[in-house]
Amino acid sequence: MKHHILQGAGLALRPALLAPLKNRAPDTLQFLELTPPDWVGIGGRVGSELQQLTQHYPTVCLSQSLSLGGPGALDKSVLRDLRAFIAEHNIQVFSEALAWSADDAPLFINLPIPSTPAAVAWTVSRIAQVQEALGLRIGIRNVTHRLAPTLVEMNEAEFIAQVVQASGCSLHLDLHALAANARHFGFDAQAFLHALPLHSIDYVRVGREHQLLDDVLAFTHRRVARCVDDVKQLNLEALTC
Amino acid sequence: MLSDFRQFQFALARHLRDPLSAPVPQGIDPVQASACTHDMVAHLCDVLAPAFPITQALLGEEMWEHAVRLFLKDAPNQTPWSSTTQRAFMEHVCESPDMQRLPAWLQDLAHFEWLQNAVSTTPVIWPTFDAEGDVMHHAVVLNPTHVEAAYEWPVHSIDTDHNPDDMQSTYVSMLRDGHDELHVFESSVFRGQLLSLLREGQTGTQALMVLAHWLSHPMPDALVNEGAELMAQLQREGVVLGVRV
Numbered sequence A: 001m002k003h004h005i006l007q008g009a010g011l012a013l014r015p016a017l018l019a020p021l022k023n024r025a026p027d028t029l030q031f032l033e034l035t036p037p038d039w040v041g042i043g044g045r046v047g048s049e050l051q052q053l054t055q056h057y058p059t060v061c062l063s064q065s066l067s068l069g070g071p072g073a074l075d076k077s078v079l080r081d082l083r084a085f086i087a088e089h090n091i092q093v094f095s096e097a098l099a100w101s102a103d104d105a106p107l108f109i110n111l112p113i114p115s116t117p118a119a120v121a122w123t124v125s126r127i128a129q130v131q132e133a134l135g136l137r138i139g140i141r142n143v144t145h146r147l148a149p150t151l152v153e154m155n156e157a158e159f160i161a162q163v164v165q166a167s168g169c170s171l172h173l174d175l176h177a178l179a180a181n182a183r184h185f186g187f188d189a190q191a192f193l194h195a196l197p198l199h200s201i202d203y204v205r206v207g208r209e210h211q212l213l214d215d216v217l218a219f220t221h222r223r224v225a226r227c228v229d230d231v232k233q234l235n236l237e238a239l240t241c
Numbered sequence B: 001m002l003s004d005f006r007q008f009q010f011a012l013a014r015h016l017r018d019p020l021s022a023p024v025p026q027g028i029d030p031v032q033a034s035a036c037t038h039d040m041v042a043h044l045c046d047v048l049a050p051a052f053p054i055t056q057a058l059l060g061e062e063m064w065e066h067a068v069r070l071f072l073k074d075a076p077n078q079t080p081w082s083s084t085t086q087r088a089f090m091e092h093v094c095e096s097p098d099m100q101r102l103p104a105w106l107q108d109l110a111h112f113e114w115l116q117n118a119v120s121t122t123p124v125i126w127p128t129f130d131a132e133g134d135v136m137h138h139a140v141v142l143n144p145t146h147v148e149a150a151y152e153w154p155v156h157s158i159d160t161d162h163n164p165d166d167m168q169s170t171y172v173s174m175l176r177d178g179h180d181e182l183h184v185f186e187s188s189v190f191r192g193q194l195l196s197l198l199r200e201g202q203t204g205t206q207a208l209m210v211l212a213h214w215l216s217h218p219m220p221d222a223l224v225n226e227g228a229e230l231m232a233q234l235q236r237e238g239v240v241l242g243v244r245v
Helices: A015-023 A044-056 A076-088 A117-134 A156-167 A175-185 A189-195 A210-220 A222-232 B004-017 B030-051 B053-074 B082-095 B097-101 B104-121 B189-199 B204-214 B220-237
Strands: A009-013 A029-034 A059-063 A091-097 A100-102 A106-111 A139-141 A170-174 A201-205 B140-142 B147-151 B170-176 B182-186 B240-243
Touching: A009 A015, A015 A044, A029 A044, A044 B104, A059 A076, A076 A091, A076 A117, A106 B004, A106 B030, A117 A156, A117 B004, A139 A156, A139 A201, A156 A170, A156 A189, A170 A175, A175 A189, A175 A201, B004 B030, B030 B053, B030 B082, B030 B104, B053 B082, B053 B097, B053 B104, B082 B097, B082 B104, B104 B147, B104 B170, B104 B182, B140 B189, B147 B189, B170 B189, B189 B204, B189 B220, B204 B220, B220 B240
Parallel strands: A009 A029, A029 A059, A059 A091, A091 A139, A139 A170, A170 A201
Antiparallel strands: A100 A106, B140 B240, B147 B170, B170 B182
């Protein structure tokens, strides 16, 4: 039986949101999402205000710092920092972008991993290293891209399915990212969704920029709107709206 | 030997960092690649801007973006955390040959701005201490966030509407108090040396005697007596928290 750790509305916390949240947190807020670069290695007032929030709300780590499919070596110090961060804030769910975002240094962007069998094997081995170093099972998350995938030997959904199957990690579905990519690159979002290993999904993000998602759902990709309904039928541990 | 896809990734990263010099890898749409570089620069600006508000304003939009692009091109090895990225950028501004054409005071300013941000946010464990103890006769406990910094320009007077005219050796003490408020105090070479000796575990009197010796002061006891007021000032400012327990 699945146990729902999180449900309802989550907030992707930014440092600029600390003050408004301190004054008045919305009653509907159920949990927080933290992107590590904003918070790792930060103490002082910002650090203690974050600590107060993470003691109060369940917290998800929405990471894109590991460059899972990247060509360089995994940064051991990043993994150490993340492990300490997870412990410090009692992080319950760790979500990592299925992308690459560094060569030997950060690139400050998510790029699509070349979808070749060799890249599947490479990414799977790195997920294993990450799970070992963090001491937990992670979820990999689809993210938005600006660049069409290259060296394509399978489509992205197949690539995700193979990585999930071989690594044993879970799948975190970002519907906003799926909608944005489907619109940008003109593919069928619903077919993409159904090609995913849906049974491995245990975390779904519905919206980030509500207006964009609403527009996408309402006007340009009615099929994605049906995806939301499909997803709601799944037995999920979390659904962020 | 690298697999094909990793070679491709390294080549693409090289191009995205330095579109003018590194060729576009085969199969990549130059327009999309250019959009990627634009996003990288925009994201990096978002990370850096909060730590360098005056530096950014004084450089102007074009020069600021140019500095960010040069930083991206040189790709210093750093963790992806905002705090380490800001530090790496400050070092880039201060040390990169490309940056030497900027006005010299901008480098001091970038360091001063970065330091304020770093002192405000660096995680520390507050030590235990006795605030009532005699700092002249016991080893003292210094504020763990305290730093001394020396500049060639009057950094604290630089603002968006005021650039310095002349060099002026400037020493500052910077710290965060127990309520997480940042404080910047005027300092001096003498103060800095006294604090170094205190940090080594010397009492106020011992440290002042050492300084009197270094200075070949004719009346060391007089210097120690005068120094007692400086020790009291350091305690009022929160640089010295108290004595060890």
